[in-house]
Amino acid sequence: SQTIHQWPATLVQPVGSPLSLECTVEGTSNPNLYWYRQAAGRGLQLLFYSVGIGQISSEVPQNLSASRPQDRQFILSSKKLLLSDSGFYLCAWSLEGRRPQHFGDGTRLSIL
Amino acid sequence: GESVGLHLPTLSVQEGDNSIINCAYSNSASDYFIWYKQESGKGPQFIIDIRSNMDKRQGQRVTVLLNKTVKHLSLQIAATQPGDSAVYFCAEIKGTGNQFYFGTGTSLTVIP
Numbered sequence: 001s002q003t004i005h006q007w008p009a010t011l012v013q014p015v016g017s018p019l020s021l022e023c024t025v026e027g028t029s030n031p032n033l034y035w036y037r038q039a040a041g042r043g044l045q046l047l048f049y050s051v052g053i054g055q056i057s058s059e060v061p062q063n064l065s066a067s068r069p070q071d072r073q074f075i076l077s078s079k080k081l082l083l084s085d086s087g088f089y090l091c092a093w094s095l096e097g098r099r100p101q102h103f104g105d106g107t108r109l110s111i112l
Numbered sequence: 113g114e115s116v117g118l119h120l121p122t123l124s125v126q127e128g129d130n131s132i133i134n135c136a137y138s139n140s141a142s143d144y145f146i147w148y149k150q151e152s153g154k155g156p157q158f159i160i161d162i163r164s165n166m167d168k169r170q171g172q173r174v175t176v177l178l179n180k181t182v183k184h185l186s187l188q189i190a191a192t193q194p195g196d197s198a199v200y201f202c203a204e205i206k207g208t209g210n211q212f213y214f215g216t217g218t219s220l221t222v223i224p
Contacts, residue, residue, distance in 0.1 A: 103155030
């Protein structure tokens with residue numbers, strides 16, 4: 001069966017520090033991968049998605065970037081965090097076509 | 113109990129009653145819809161999906177209804193249990209892409 005792992009579960013970082021969140025998927029090949037951000041009490045905002053290694057699409061202009069160095073690895077990064085980058089970050093995967101996305105348990109990021 | 117999607121973000125029901133959570137979508141070209149359940153501090157969990165060529169789909173204790181005429185989606189939960197307390201999101205795929213668009217969600221509280 002397929003599983004998705006995100007780490008760390010929680011992270012506290014100072015303003016201006018770099019960020020690297022990692023997501024890996026097991027049990028499937030060539031998945032579509034997604035990064036979302038969820039503000040408290042709000043819906044999910046799509047940040048990036050990828051349909052293959054090295055292929056990244058950005059949905060919103062921001063202080064973040066994403067990379068997919070391997071088929072089942074998706075990384076969310078920032079060179080300098082802002083206070084507004086605080087939130088709950090979720091990684092998801094899906095197969096091609098009309099299929100559900102499956103989410104990891106997220107990373108709670110707090111910027112001080 | 114019944115909610116009206118984005119305009120009534122909370123719903124309280126008595127244990128054992130049926131729950132109805134509603135969602136309105138805007139794009140008549142959307143052809144795939146999903147309901148997710150999100151418990152506090154966790155990622156969204158897939159509940160049930162429906163394609164636009166269907167009006168109704170049933171799962172275990174859950175039913176999704178799709179009314180394309182008025183662009184309305186609902187999730188019915190039978191015999192609601194305390195473990196059903198969570199935030200429920202509808203999501204749609206618009207057009208030809210693989211990107212889901214999520215509603216704000218409805219918070220369901222089950223009263224024992």
